[in-house]
Amino acid sequence: MNPQIQMSPLILLMLIISRPSHGYPEIPADDLTNENITDDFISLFDIDNENLTIIELLEAISLNITNVSSAMPLLTEMFLELVRPNTWTWILIFCHCVVFFVGLVGNCLVCVAVYRNHSMRTVTNYFIVNLAVADFLVILFCLPPSVIWDVTMTWWFGTGLCKIVLYLQSMSVTVSVLTLTFISLDRWYAICYPLKFKSTTGKAKTAILIIWIIAMVCEIPEPISLSAVPLISNGSVNVIYFTQCKPEWSVDVDMIFITVKMVFFFLIPLLFMIVAYSQIVRVLWKSGEMPHQAMNPGGRMNMTGGQLNTFAMNTNTSTEGQLKSRKKAAKMLVVVVGMFAICIFPVNLLAVLRAANMLFHSDLNQILSLMSHWLCYANSAINPIIYNFMSGKFRKEFRRAFETCCQRESKRHHYYSGGTFYHKDSGFASRSQSKSDNEKHKLSTFRDRENMKLIRKNTRTTVVQVDI
Template identity: 45%
Template sequence: MAVRNYSVDNPSVLEIDAMHPAYEDGDFGITETPPNATNCRNEYCVSDEEYLDMIKAYVFPSRFEWVLIVLYIQVFTIGLCGNLLVCFAVWRNQHMRTVTNYFIVNLAVADLLVIIICLPPTVLVDVSETWYMGAVMCKVVHYMQGVSVSVSVLTLSCISVERWYAICHPLTFRSTTTRVRSIIVVTWVVALVILIPELIVLDTSSKYENLTILLTVCRPTMLPFYNPMAYELFKMVALYFLPIILMSVTYGNIVICLWSNAIPCEPTTASSRPLHNNSRTTAEAQLIARRKAAKMLIAVVVMFGVCYLPVHLTNILRYAKLLPESENITFFPLVAHWLCYFNSAINPVIYNFMSARFRNEFKHACSCCTRVWCRDVRLRRRQGDSMYSYRYTNDMSQTEQMTLTTIRPDINHVDE
């Protein structure tokens, strides 16, 4: 049986390696070549219909891939609903329109793009090893996923720097919503510019173009000015390792400031102390709130690092030609690929468990949706009952009219 050799240069690109014998020789489970192979249109001297059936059998999902499909469906559902709830919570509540939450909404929008635009076609590529959407969408889908991931990384970096200034240096920097919006625009512009090479080099190719669309791949083309290894290393350093180092330093300083009480705060006088001993002062409450927010953001960063590390590690091993080719090893790139999409769905779950404000807004949004759904159900039932009553009345009226019409000639006949 041919071993599927997946490539994860781009987190959204999984393809059969053209250098692999299974792809070159058309190994779809047949290990022997017929002896009289002259004047054959394929490697096994079978008809096009039989050869196409072999390809279909090869790309049919395995048991592991059916499990992968279920996992992708769960990620799609959780990611779509969760990120929409994040945007709705900040839009609905005026008090939640803070500087940090603006960045969180930008992160949710980037994750929504990944979930909506990139996940569905990627599931098809993971399972069938085939790109069905043509050359244009090959460029657009992978470009948009790269842009969304880059925006997520840059946004997380901006959040860490903004929190570091706000907590460790509150007197030297004050962030405003206008400045935040400008920074968000810059992150999108930078991401759009960095990923431009993918719009140029990505294209589709197929060995069986005259026979079927199956096993068509979307991959970078070898152009004179394009070095795929250098470009991937640049993205790996600029969009993963450097941001991770930056966020580690900033959040490390934030933890030191928050848990060592090294934050400038107003002194508490005897007249300003609360009347009850169990109540906390304003400064203490603010410190606790900042600690909770820092824990939540650190959890988001840790999940990002964990989810994207396997993909980058796989790329490094692949370019160094240290990744062995075996049927068991192919599961690792598939799981690493799924983790990238899992990261786009896990952030709202983190907000729900670690932020009381987001949790309350999520509950309110869900209750509103439930009430609207129940109201629609009751309205449809009432409309159905009304229509049934109308039909029943109308049918009875028609029955009475038919009865009178049938009886009346007999009455007239008797009178005569």
């Protein structure tokens, strides 16, 4: 194994952040403007051409480096100059911090909401929880090292984490797109062809298992090929500065792999979801009644005229409520799919262009690359926000979870002893009335026996009296 000259990422970041801004000119992404450093490198490594870009200079250093100890001070100087945060870097770091906090809290709330409310344990919500789990994992384990990588232009964490982090990130995106595809398929069957397929939570759990297996298997080639590749190396000594986590296979193979992934795990699922939700919207908004409002298999309704009118009125009321609920759910899912497409498309496009050598080094391309990475993580944090604004049930459960946290915080200032609540910050004590209050609640819940009567029309029994 080649020895590697490296510095602790934490210490290096502290040096970068604390480094004074005066005396260090702004450095473009593709050119080193500090002539003193450039001249020192040229004289130290006997480089002939003085008009070099950063990449060319580093490659030249890699070919000519013999004495690492003498080169390290200059390499460190150049590295700190290149990666010193500017205004845009701080904005990028702040945006990632917002995504990290919102993503972790929001996706946890989604899981808690479905767990606590049994009425929310529907097929669609099972898939939404699966989406939240994938987003939570990628934000927790992939976002922090990716931010350090983007800011310092160096992968500090070795080949092992290079494989794990990028594999988990790619697998999460695949799980997300497959989950959204299964949701659209389930809604398409339920609304457009309700009599052909019955969706159950058991089938949803099986589908979720299949989704994870497919994602794990299809992303296996990536960790096999990934490695932490140093940019500065003479074969025997590697310098960790500007080390990149990238695949070691050929450019042609990389191009094929990226293109296949984009077609099968982005374009085709997205096209299917567009078609499915187009039909769902057409059925819900243009149909006067829900598709499932068909007669029973026998086509019979053994009712009298009065019963039929009552049944029709109740059915219409129920149908209107169900139609409204399904319209809201469809709107929310369409927004989720739309945001997924907007957030994931840029990074896929840039990956294809980069693999095809159509993406050149420039400030604009560097900014676009950083923004595309941020959008991927932002997509993992934005779904809970969409649920909060577009789903009354999720909004109610989110509020309930926050209220529970606040109540637990307030209860820390009280303790209970011998049927009495004591406030920690005062001598006040109040006798617990839990038992008597419970009895009063029971008494107030039930009405007088004379009022507890159920009246049924068009039957021999006109009054049914219920004893308490």
